[in-house]
Amino acid sequence: MFYHLSKRVLQYNACHELYKYEQRTLLKNQWPNFAYIAVLRLVHQETVMNVFDRRAKLLQKTRASNLDNVELYDYLKDEVGYRLTDRIFDIKRSFHKVIDLGCGRGSASKNVLSDCVENLIMCDMSESMLEKAVLPEESVKVSKIVVDEEDLPFEENSMDMVMSNLSLHWVNNLPGTFAQVLKCLKNDGVFLGSVFGGDTLFELRASLQLAETERAGGISPHISPFTDVRDIGGLLNQAGFTMLTIDCDEIIVKYPSMFELMWDLKGMAENNCTWARSHHLRKEVMIAASAIYKEMYGTDEHIPATFQILYFVAWKPDPSQPKPAKRGSATHSLDSLGEIITGKEKVP
Secondary structure: OHHHHHHHHHHHHHHHHHHHHHHHHHHHOOOOOHHHHHHHHHHHHOOOOOOEOHHHHHHHHHHHHOOOOHHHHOHHHHHHHHHHHHHHHHOOOOEEEEEEEOOOOOOOHHHOOOOOEEEEEEEEOOHHHHHOOOOOOOOOEEEEEEOEOOEOOOOOOOEEEEEEEOOHHHOOOHHHHHHHHHHHEEEEEEEEEEEEEOOOOHHHHHHHHHHHHHHHOOOOOOOOOOEOHHHHHHHHHHHOOEEEEEEEEEEEEEEOOHHHHHHHHHHOOOOOOEOOOOOOOOHHHHHHHHHHHHHHHOOOOOEEEEEEEEEEEEEOOOOOOOOOOOOOOOOOOHHHHHHHHHOOOOOO
């Protein structure tokens, strides 16, 4: 076992070194050997972590879309979708072709206005979820396509904006998806998105871990891993995006108990789909977790559930975009900022 683990580590390190060599080659040589570079990229792609069972997620989304009262579970994604699309109005521009990647039931698309968007392409991996998606106002031209977020079928330099609302946290190869989004965007196109942050459902995660440690003598990954602010910024930069804007928000929802929270997560199709997940959670563990949750975080009336939301805006590079001034080109020191504001010192 130790031999196989060491072999895996050595393989990963070798692939990582080959990938770094590829990047240095691209910088040093304007016309590299593209066949050799393709081989290096193929080797690097084999190290992509396969964390999520995408087929299980498709089944979860399909089952959730077929619920009789599916609209009752849209409250969180509707709120985040409204806050996400509100950022479109901050961009003083009209977008001809826009993709809503992982649209779900249209929590973001339904807030799109014709003043900003002319043609909207709604995409989701679940056909039944896509069929029941709420449409925006009639003046916006809408088309629906079944698309896997890990394999985008769009042409290069064909879209003005891509947005995604609470969908990308289930993608295995997130750097690959970012690279595909960058490829399909036109120059100076914008990528607008929201994902769950690392502190999402920390109360539920801690309660289940404590209860399972006590009752079963170990823990299983019942809450899927989420990304961090620094990770999102680094991955977007690595993909080639520029002028990044990332901000964080927290939404706290109160539930009567842990069981209502878990029921709503299932209705949102946000239940766990990692390959390492446990397919069975014992009744005594759930009862113990509910008691721990209420004792540590709740009151007699309710328990809180924290959803950390990361919003990002990223742009595809273009020569027309503003660029930072050259180092050493400043004409004033920050020490004189107060005098400039009060008018004692004038700026040329």
